Amino acid sequence: VRALSAALDLTGATRDALLASARASAHPEAVDELSGASLPLAMTPLLGRDTEVQTLRRWLTDPIARLITLTGPGGVGKTRLAMEIARAIAAEGAIRVLFVPLAAIRNPAFVASAIAEALGLADVSGLDLVGRARVACGDQPTLLVLDNFEQVLDASPLVADLLASVAALRVLATSRAPLRVRGERECTVGPLALELDADATSPADLVRSPAVRLFVERVRDVDPAFRLTPANGATVTAICRRLDALPLALELAAPWIKVLTAEELLRRLTRDVLFSAIGSRDLPERQQTINATVAWSYQLLGPNEQRAFRVSARCLAAFRYRPPPAVLAGGQVLGDER
Amino acid sequence: VTSDEALRAAAALIDRSLLLRAETSVATRPLYQMLETVRAYAAIELAASGDRDDGLDGLARYCTAEASLAAEGLIGRAQGEVVGPRA
Numbered sequence: 001v002r003a004l005s006a007a008l009d010l011t012g013a014t015r016d017a018l019l020a021s022a023r024a025s026a027h028p029e030a031v032d033e034l035s036g037a038s039l040p041l042a043m044t045p046l047l048g049r050d051t052e053v054q055t056l057r058r059w060l061t062d063p064i065a066r067l068i069t070l071t072g073p074g075g076v077g078k079t080r081l082a083m084e085i086a087r088a089i090a091a092e093g094a095i096r097v098l099f100v101p102l103a104a105i106r107n108p109a110f111v112a113s114a115i116a117e118a119l120g121l122a123d124v125s126g127l128d129l130v131g132r133a134r135v136a137c138g139d140q141p142t143l144l145v146l147d148n149f150e151q152v153l154d155a156s157p158l159v160a161d162l163l164a165s166v167a168a169l170r171v172l173a174t175s176r177a178p179l180r181v182r183g184e185r186e187c188t189v190g191p192l193a194l195e196l197d198a199d200a201t202s203p204a205d206l207v208r209s210p211a212v213r214l215f216v217e218r219v220r221d222v223d224p225a226f227r228l229t230p231a232n233g234a235t236v237t238a239i240c241r242r243l244d245a246l247p248l249a250l251e252l253a254a255p256w257i258k259v260l261t262a263e264e265l266l267r268r269l270t271r272d273v274l275f276s277a278i279g280s281r282d283l284p285e286r287q288q289t290i291n292a293t294v295a296w297s298y299q300l301l302g303p304n305e306q307r308a309f310r311v312s313a314r315c316l317a318a319f320r321y322r323p324p325p326a327v328l329a330g331g332q333v334l335g336d337e338r
Numbered sequence: 339v340t341s342d343e344a345l346r347a348a349a350a351l352i353d354r355s356l357l358l359r360a361e362t363s364v365a366t367r368p369l370y371q372m373l374e375t376v377r378a379y380a381a382i383e384l385a386a387s388g389d390r391d392d393g394l395d396g397l398a399r400y401c402t403a404e405a406s407l408a409a410e411g412l413i414g415r416a417q418g419e420v421v422g423p424r425a
Contacts, residue, residue: 073355073373150354176355190358191373244373273378294379297354308347309356310387312372313380 039086039099039145044217046084048192048210049077056085056187060143060170065185066163069149069173072189074293075248078174079147081189085172086145095141103148111155115144115162129158130165137168149175151300156181176297191245194237203228206237211245218254226257235262242269249290252276 046053059065070078090097098118105114112126119136121129146159156179159171163183173179178186192211206212207228215236219226228236239262243249253276256265268275274290301309348370351357358371372380 071355073358073376075375076355177353242374244375246373246375249375273374290375291379291382294356294376297356298379298383301350301354301356305347305350305354306383307387309351310380310384312348312351312357313377313384 039090039097040083042080042083042087046080047214047217049081049084052081052187052189053084056081056172057088059185059187060085060089060172064183066169067159067171067173067179067181067184069175069178069184069186070189071175071178071186073246074176074297075246075290076189076191077247078189080247082145082147082172082174086143089143095143097143097145099145099147101147102152105152108152108155111146111152112158115146115158118144130161133162133169134166137166140168142166142169144169144171146171146173149173149179150177150297153177153179176300192247192250194241194245201233202230203233206233209237209240211240211250212237214247215240215250215254218251219257222255222258232262235266239266239269242266242273248293249276252290 056068056070059068070082072078086097086099089095100114100118102111102114105111110126112129113124116124116126116129116132119133119142121132121136123132144162149155153175159173159179160181162169163171163181178184192209192214194209194211200206200208207216212228216226216228239253240250243253253265253269256276260268265276276290298306298309348357352359352370356372356376358373
């Protein structure tokens with residue numbers, strides 16, 4: 001490195017920086033200390049996922065369940081849930097938790113490098129990752145959080161190889177589609193519960209619904225004076241139902257309460273469910289709008305699947321608005337009970 | 339589109355979380371649900387593509403299939419499931 005810095009004719013601070021970075025990567029333990037801290041912090045509390053958290057914590061103590069995949073549609077909160085679990089386990093201290101963000105990676109071949117980097121390996125080329133990971137982990141129980149696996153599903157065999165060879169390793173993955181690897185345990189994450197009795201109208205009743213609570217809390221972020229009242233309760237509930245209680249959709253719609261009344265927001269969402277398009281700039285690009293979220297899934301489909309996807313939308317739409325009497329059962333459920 | 343192909347396509351869409359098994363599914367037959375936001379996006383793609391007529395064709399087939407299923411089911415033990423939990 002000194003020779004390199006001399007060859008590059010580096011001086012002063014630049015040379016020191018190069019030497020420091022070379023030292024850092026030559027000592028994996030220095031990187032390991034950073035890895036624990038690299039888990040993103042939660043900016044908002046997790047709502048309505050108690051059952052999933054309990055299930056996942058139980059699975060993570062089961063020696064058989066070494067690959068757990070959180071599956072579900074975009075914007076449902078898979079990453080948020082995985083982070084909650086990862087932070088809790090990291091805080092307990094017995095298990096090393098390493099976060100591997102894969103959203104920016106398009107080529108499955110680079111997954112090995114991303115994992116090597118998370119493991120603190122000096123050589124992040126990804127060559128012989130399995131052997132080097134075995135040495136790096138040793139007996140240290142390690143939880144690898146592979147976030148956003150859906151666009152690198154072709155790297156699934158690598159995950160299988162790692163789990164087969166590195167006994168101390170477990171993987172918690174988030175993905176819109178399962179990895180389809182032997183021994184995988186799938187936890188399906190669905191939209192939040194609306195959990196409302198038909199006669200629940202008081203704000204105290206409504207706020208027990210995680211979906212309503214999430215919406216109200218996000219509204220309060222932009223309008224602290226906002227309160228759920230007997231007057232606006234039904235409208236807020238209808239907004240949540242219109243958006244299928246999908247957390248990202250609720251979060252994107254909530255800030256509009258600063259501009260529109262709840263009634264007006266519901267009216268616009270009824271006309272165009274994609275109305276509340278633009279989201280926080282700190283969300284990943286594919287989640288800044290609901291459109292982009294679904295487009296991301298759509299682009300990952302093959303041509304035949306894309307066609308089926310378009311056509312199924314047509315079928316469901318037709319049943320939703322004009323259920324022919326003879327197909328009442330299909331119409332009722334596909335249009336769900338609104 | 340054969341029913342086998344349709345099933346395969348449905349499986350692929352469920353695999354990618356674009357189609358969800360509805361909680362209101364009944365024992366004899368699975369029912370599917372598409373999130374409203376997902377469906378709205380699909381409608382945009384449908385409008386942009388040339389296969390609007392194919393969609394209606396598929397819909398017609400689906401209606402016929404559903405209607406005959408319902409007709410069979412209305413007489414007999416599965417009646418409650420065909421008519422639906424709310425009816």
